[in-house]
Amino acid sequence: KQEVTQIPAALSVPEGENLVLNCSFTDSAIYNLQWFRQDPGKGLTSLLLIQSSQREQTSGRLNASLDKSSGRSTLYIAASQPGDSATYLCAVRPSGGYNKLIFGAGTRLAVHP
């Protein structure tokens, strides 16, 4: 059974720091991995999608990497800003069929001025 773990559970940093959020999964048979952002009580905003054949994806200040063989992904946030404060969720989509996403518990990020 696929399990997704995110470390740390919470993170508080001063503005301007570069951050690394970690995601690990137990079964390497995945089709893709997706990082989401969620503001309190709001919906899920997709940030980056990495296909299983890819090693990384970049969007602006965000960079996500994937090491499928070791079951790990990292989300790198450069020059953090207070507006980055949110919960970041990692989700994997198992391969084989039109499978659902399996989510981690998220990392709650607070960036203070």
Next chain:
Amino acid sequence: AAGVIQSPRHLIKEKRETATLKCYPIPRHDTVYWYQQGPGQDPQFLISFYEKMQSDKGSIPDRFSAQQFSDYHSELNMSSLELGDSALYFCASSLAETPLHFGNGTRLTVT
């Protein structure tokens, strides 16, 4: 571009009442997924439909049922509501193995 539409956005019900949540997937998407997210928790998969047939089932209580209609919209029916059913309910859709697109969710409050 069209997104996944969920209605209502907010719903308040009393214990033991029934609630119906609706989801309108992106046009031409053939798969719909339902998720439940309790306060401070990650989204938990409930059920999915592919081409109007149930394709997968997660931790969905027996009090809940869902279906996908001929126009591909889906409804999640929840009966005998309990306080613990208060949560955000997300619907997502996809076409084959394209990425899932999520709606903004329905916030259900049971009092």
